Amino acid sequence: MGKTKRAKPSEVVNKVPLEQDIYNSKFTKAKERHKLRLRQEEEQFVDSNLSKKILSAAREQQRELDDALPGSSHPKTTRLGNEDQSDSEEEDLEPDTFYENLEINEDDEKAMEMFMSSNPLPKRTLADIIMEKITEKHTELDTHFSEAGSVQMQDLDPRVKAMYEGVRDVLRKYRSGKLPKAFKIIPSLRNWEQILYITDPPSWSAAAMYQGTRYFASNLKEKMSQRFFNLVLLPRIRDDLAEYKRLNFHLYQALRKALYKPGGFMKGFLLPLLESGNCTLREAIIVGSVIARNSIPILHSSAAMLKIAEMDYTGANSIFLRIFLDKKYALPYRVVDALVFHFLRFERDPRELPVLWHQAFLTFVQRYKADISSEQRDALLELLKKQNHHTITAEIRRELQHAKCRDAEDANNIED
Structure with a gap:
């Protein structure tokens, strides 16, 4: 017997019910042009991811324009709330989300002062720590690069010192843009405290403090970041609030970035603030709002x-x-x-x-x-x-x- 021949695809007839076949023979089918038209209209819209990028870029440009305006160095402060906790980058571009007028009741402030310690702990800054070490040794500190580099320096090279003095001048005027590469490598140095002392953190601009907190929170271990928060960030936040009665937006964002190392933030910033015995109502509300708005591990x-x-x-x-x-x-x-x-x-x-x-x-x-x-x-x-x-x-x-x-x-x- 010979093989049965397969029907070609064009010869295959779709089996349809008799009533459907009669209906199709009497009436013509409408062409599906509307579907093509809908697809063309859909392609004219921008997808959600691209929309987010465009909005983020627009907000970034608006923020830079606002920063360039006179009198914008100290935006409005925030108040305590129970809003949803979120760490998205879009929040970083929306200062109005966090900053509203903060009015402190004088009676509440007086009630707080009654419970403040009469002998507050003395403030210690990075400069105090470095000067103590220099006094103890009567010489400059022996400096070392990180163990991975295995490069040792007995004394600080004058060229290195001059370079970081230049970095200091940049950080004093920094508002936006790229930071010097010499600053970015500070967290990887074993003598990072001494190098950081040369850059004079108290004189940094608020934007530079934010960028510095980002780098140090990301690249330092928890104990090292704890020292940065305690010796650099905490004094700057308290001085800014004492001077202006409100917190600069960049410094507020620096507090949020510090929470990326929750252990270092608690031990280096929050607990020393409370142990000082003279934490004001304004300081407690603003720092508390950072904790309320961000997720922190239960431990x-x-x-x-x-x-x-x-x-x-x-x-x-x-x-x-x-x-x-x-x-x-x-x-x-x-x-x-x-x-x-x-x-x-x-x-x-x-x-x-x-x-x-x-x-x-x-x-x-x-x-x-x-x-x-x-x-x-x-x-x-x-x-x-x-x-x-x-x-x-x-x-x-x-x-x-x-x-x-x-x-x-x-x-x-x-x-x-």
Whole structure:
């Protein structure tokens, strides 16, 4: 038998129902020109990714134009809020998102001053550290490049010193654009503190401080970045707020970039700020807004809350505790217990506590009333009899009375 021949594609007839075949023979089919027209119209639109790039470039140009205008060196400041946390680069190009008029109540400032330490810790800057080392050794520091380079220098070469003095002059006037390459390699040097001291960080422009924080937060290890935040960034932020009563936009962005190293930020900036004992209400609100708007790992936040709860009390402590509590972390019981003891310390305090303390107390019981024990709940109810606020205390008492404590829940689980 011979092989059956396959029908050519053109000879294959599509099988359709009889009624459909009769309908097709009587009526003509409309051509699908509208689909082609729609596709052509769709191609005239710009896709979303390209739109974002165009908008970002436009905002960048607008910001550069605004920076060039006179009187724009110190934009509006920000106020404390609970807005969504985001680290997108588009936010960096929108200063109006963060900066609004910040009005500080004089009564609140006076209440804060009552709880400030009478013997604040002395401020230490990078210059102080370097001068101490020079005094101890009576010579310039022995300098070394990083271990990977294995290049050693017994004394600082005059040409290197002259080069970084030139970098210093650039950073004093820097507003935008590329930074000198000599500045970018500072984080990779083993004697980076000495080189940084030559560039005179207190004299940097605000934009240069932002760029410097970016490089040092990205390229230094956590302990090294902690020193940069403590010796360079913290004094600059406090001096700027004391001088202008508002924070430059670039310095605000520098604080946000510093959070890329959350451990270094907590140990080098936030905790030293509170341990100084003279953190003002303005400083607490602005730095707190940075923490509120950005995501921070629970480990670093828990450690910070534990340290703040154990510190000598100032009004700023309540502001930062409230901000961390509003993040609604699943805190370990150790941190919850430390916060309970933090509030119980004030049971016999004769002073009239500020509203900030009562607000932090209310936030704590609202968020973590199910994580305290029955004994702790009873102790907190007794505390309310000693420390009272005419509007907030009633709400705190209601939250505690309706709380299902953790030991009661554990007992129910065992019975089940």
